[in-house]
Amino acid sequence: MAINRRDFLKVSAGSGLLLASSVSLADAAPKPLSSDAVGILYDATLCIGCKSCMVNCKKYNSMEGGALYNEDGDVPYEYSPDRIYDAPANLSGKTLNIIKAYRNGTGLNKDQAEDGFSFVKNHCLHCVDPACVSVCPVGALIKDPVTGVVSYEAHKCIGCRYCQVACPFNIPKFEWDEPSPKIVKCQLCHHRYAEGKYAACCEFCPTGASIFGKVVDLQEEAKKRLSLKPGEEYAYPVKRVDSGETMTQKVPHYTEKVYGLTEAGGTQYMLMAGVPFDKLGFNPRITDDAYPDLTWKYIKKVPILIGALLVAGTVTHFITRGDDKES
């Protein structure tokens, strides 16, 4: 076929535009932690495994705006046929938060890896730079720029479940049994902030194992606990890091690590325990990389690749056009 100058200019202009668009794409850098970001600090050594957090999580998230809300306003454990308390084994479309137990050998000593036991609380860690938000093709998962809470807008979601694949902590769950399913995950009770309330799991934790607060304060508190000498007494804050309510306990032997400070680029839910975290079910292969960077490294190349491939294709076509005539 014949090419004229106009065609050629059109193609050049097209690839030029695409190259130009890459400049604006390059600006999307990982977001730093907001100074007003809120989160939770969970101290497994204070947890007595009463599961009050689980019950109240379901109760308060079944209210309007909550992550488990449905039109009937039923709490998940109320719509089981026999209406008795459900004992979930895992996070699911009906469970945002779960207490699990680690047990080894005789299981007699609290917070010891050998012949001991420990509780652990699983729910969304609200990553500083969340993989789920970055992979969602329709922006149904969003990170609040102020509170840093990762929440979900059901009306956008197409149900592709890429967030489930992407989340290194295996948190988002899908309502498999619903014809019109949603992704379900902890949204840090953000529907309760307007009335001055906070995460139900912290409000109803009797021992201060889960405390709510600003992430910067929680990080400070966690570091302070690590610096304490095992055996000495410490007034642990209860419910909120700044509540003023405390409960005095003997300081246990902590694992020399606050989980969530650096994992997956840092999270707003942090954990402390006496047992190593890989024994508590945390995948040891999770790195400190901000996960969205892994795909961004490729995506930011796409506009350049588009231009390069168009130019290469056009050039090759004209260079090899002579062969056509010979045959």
Next chain:
Amino acid sequence: MKRDYKNGGYGSGQPTYNIMKKVMSSEVMSSDHEIKMWTPRTVVMVLFIMIAAAIALYRMVYGLGAATNMNDAYPWGIWLGFDLLGGVAMAGGGFTIAAAIYIFNWKKYKPIGRPAILTAFLGYLLAVIALFFDIGHPFRLWHPSIMWQVHSIMWVVAIHVILYTTTLAIESSPMVFEKFKMPKVLTFLKRYMVWAVIFGCMLSTLHQASLGAVFLIAPSKMSPLWFVGSFMPYMFLISAIAMGLAMVSTESIISAKAFNHKIDNEIFFGLARGLLTTLIIYLIVKVYYLITTNSLGVAFNGSMPSMMFLLEMGLGVLLPILLLANRKMRTSLNSIAAVNWLVIIGVLVNRMNVCIFSIEDYNTTVAGASYFPSAMELLLTLGLISLGVVLFKMAAKYLPLFKY
């Protein structure tokens, strides 16, 4: 409307100039009434399609949990791992052959241009149908087109699918316009076709690569046998080219036999050489990665994923390379046909491995769950494959598919 069946063509091993001349002077009829539509095999396939349609309806009414065995640990099952990823890989022949003909001007491959592009179109069509039933909200499939998320690789993939399926429809459309005798549209299309092809090749190259890039986000879940870091997109691209070449070759061999079309054997030999080169590149990159990440041992630890890996690499890559390396094999249609099937099965297994088996170790140690496709998942898949074959057959019967 007369064709010479006695000289040259399939099986003779020798291209005959006369045949080529006749075919080139477009003496081939515009649609082929010699193809019998309702053969017993087609009836069975239509039955499969009807069963699949019933299952699709059941899935729409009762949801994914009722129809499939997918779960929170295996959020992606065979509808994605086999139907979608396999369908798109199958389409790799479209851009490879289109690039050969229009961009590299290797006119030798013109006779297989239309079937190759049609296969790509059908591959994408099946992938989109599978995706429609796989996502939780099928009627929101269009959301990515208005809810832009440039940082999401899934969004990039979705936009590619929309644009490339459209481009493939345009690339296949001359057959339809010829059939309905619309010369003006045809002239217009022919003038600008090369631009559609260049645009389409760009889209398809990036789409194949981007599908691999989807898995870049899961390094801590996937087995190192398949998570190959930043090579991920390129492994998908290379294997899609391999599958595309094998697919185009196979389907040309089959349709030459079944529909009695003459295709120059040199085309098949050329495709086989291309396949050999592609597979060798794939093998080198894979082995290089496994050695540099110290994960070669994982391939031989006897676990289910390692078995699947050995199956995929042995059957789909190593054996085909060994066979094609032999000149005699490379120039025999029967052995080329056999190798093609090995490669097709190998790449399909690879896609399922990446999507499903690569997270098995993670799921047994951390998440504690298992997955095996339900009967409905398998039957819908069977129905989709049947749909592809029947549509291809209808195109061969009613459209000038083997004219160029």
